[in-house]
Amino acid sequence: MGNQEGLDRRRFIQGGVAGVVSAGLLPAGGLLAAEEAPAAAADPKIREYRTLGRTGFKVSDISLGYCNAEAVIKMMLAGGLNYIDTAESYKNQPAVGKAIQGRDRKTVFITSKLEIKKEDTVEGLTDRFRKCLEELQTEYIDCMMNHMPEEVELVRHEAFHAVMAKMKADGKLRFVGIANHGVSWAEDPKTPMETILGTAAEDGRYDVMLLAYNFLAREAGEKVLRLCAEKNIGTTLMKTDPVGKYYMLKERVDKLVAEGKEVPDFYKKYLERLQKDLENAQAFIKEHSLTNPAEIRAAAIRWALANPHVNAVCCSAQNFDQAAAFMELSGTKLTRRESRQLQAYADGFGRYYCRHACGACEASCPKGVPVNTIMRYHHYYEAHGREKLAMQQYARLTTARADVCTHCEGHCERSCPHGVAIQGLLTLAHQRLSLA
Ligand code: SF4
Numbered sequence: 267m268g269n270q271e272g273l274d275r276r277r278f279i280q281g282g283v284a285g286v287v288s289a290g291l292l293p294a295g296g297l298l299a300a301e302e303a304p305a306a307a308a309d310p311k312i313r314e315y316r317t318l319g320r321t322g323f324k325v326s327d328i329s330l331g332y333c334n335a336e337a338v339i340k341m342m343l344a345g346g347l348n349y350i351d352t353a354e355s356y357k358n359q360p361a362v363g364k365a366i367q368g369r370d371r372k373t374v375f376i377t378s379k380l381e382i383k384k385e386d387t388v389e390g391l392t393d394r395f396r397k398c399l400e401e402l403q404t405e406y407i408d409c410m411m412n413h414m415p416e417e418v419e420l421v422r423h424e425a426f427h428a429v430m431a432k433m434k435a436d437g438k439l440r441f442v443g444i445a446n447h448g449v450s451w452a453e454d455p456k457t458p459m460e461t462i463l464g465t466a467a468e469d470g471r472y473d474v475m476l477l478a479y480n481f482l483a484r485e486a487g488e489k490v491l492r493l494c495a496e497k498n499i500g501t502t503l504m505k506t507d508p509v510g511k512y513y514m515l516k517e518r519v520d521k522l523v524a525e526g527k528e529v530p531d532f533y534k535k536y537l538e539r540l541q542k543d544l545e546n547a548q549a550f551i552k553e554h555s556l557t558n559p560a561e562i563r564a565a566a567i568r569w570a571l572a573n574p575h576v577n578a579v580c581c582s583a584q585n586f587d588q589a590a591a592f593m594e595l596s597g598t599k600l601t602r603r604e605s606r607q608l609q610a611y612a613d614g615f616g617r618y619y620c621r622h623a624c625g626a627c628e629a630s631c632p633k634g635v636p637v638n639t640i641m642r643y644h645h646y647y648e649a650h651g652r653e654k655l656a657m658q659q660y661a662r663l664t665t666a667r668a669d670v671c672t673h674c675e676g677h678c679e680r681s682c683p684h685g686v687a688i689q690g691l692l693t694l695a696h697q698r699l700s701l702a
Pocket residue numbers: 619620621624625626627628637638678681682683684685686688
């Protein structure tokens with residue numbers, strides 16, 4: 267191994283732990299260190315547009331997920347990005363509203379979302395819709411989504427559809443959509459993502475869907491994408507970059523070793539497994555000549571865009587460098603090398619990714635821990651840089667939390683069809699979400 271190769275590998279490993287693990291793959295605060303990110307073009311441009319299903323809108327293949335920085339949003343719009351995904355609960359509508367001021371409103375497609383509960387009324391939903399309009403400083407919203415309904419009844423919620431119909435008639439809304447990435451055991455074990463979105467597709471009133479789909483969790487998403495193509499429903503994606511757990515795990519291993527802490531028996535065994543996986547990871551890094559964790563993320567997004575039924579990928583960007591790195595993926599194709607890397611990644615690290623829209627193990631937990639929900643909050647913390655929200659939601663759980671996992675036999679792990687090392691991941695998630 268030459269000196270440069272050795273240096274690159276060390277940078278990858280060290281940079282991955284220090285930069286990527288500490289704040290997720292998309293750190294919220296600072297810029298990615300130079301050796302961790304591809305050089306951002308000074309003037310990034312969108313190069314591909316796809317038709318967003320029956321809306322007919324030509325949407326940029328790289329679109330914007332959560333972003334709370336007006337200047338970053340403006341930069342992306344200037345580069346040709348034209349779809350912004352926001353929500354009442356994201357608390358970033360004012361920033362989006364400021365960013366779109368002065369633009370030809372027809373050139374940008376704004377999607378917002380409302381979380382619907384059974385007891386919601388026409389009056390209440392109307393007020394909330396109007397508040398979204400005010401925050402976005404716009405006369406109309408292109409698409410209002412039903413945000414994460416967890417039961418099929420909520421897909422057909424009468425008051426929601428009545429308000430949407432009225433808003434359309436008043437010129438305040440163009441299309442109705444739905445967002446879903448799975449449910450927690452505590453609420454309903456029978457309604458995974460494909461059931462909710464399949465119901466929405468059959469319902470006929472939804473024009474756009476936002477769903478979870480990535481190279482480690484493809485089956486459910488592919489079913490939904492095919493159905494949307496048949497019905498000409500627009501498709502946008504979230505959670506396309508499921509990487510990063512490896513770095514988090516290594517950080518935890520290093521910290522425990524450095525602190526010389528006493529750990530429970532199960533954790534000692536888990537650490538042994540982790541150490542072995544980490545050794546395998548070193549071989550993986552060398553074999554695939556990876557010098558940069560962002561390479562896997564970029565490949566994961568290109569992989570998702572390679573599906574012809576995908577109209578756009580919503581990427582969460584917190585700063586200019588992240589935004590530019592995402593936009594540079596527009597119109598690019600997955601290479602054979604990247605495809606091999608992703609397969610190797612899935613083979614090597616797929617067991618560190620709790621699949622979105624799953625929950626298959628939750629019924630086996632004697633304590634009723636909402637496994638998938640906790641891992642989703644952890645994803646918000648890690649990948650979106652939304653630490654406060656994630657910790658608040660975790661603190662609000664009324665079910666058992668993952669602190670109970672430390673002294674358990676790991677029933678969930680044995681029942682996971684994907685072989686995810688979930689007991690340890692839950693323990694790590696608890697530490698991060700509760701600062702334990
Ligand atoms: S641990 Fe496995 S079975 Fe449980 S929610 Fe995650 S992917 Fe699904």
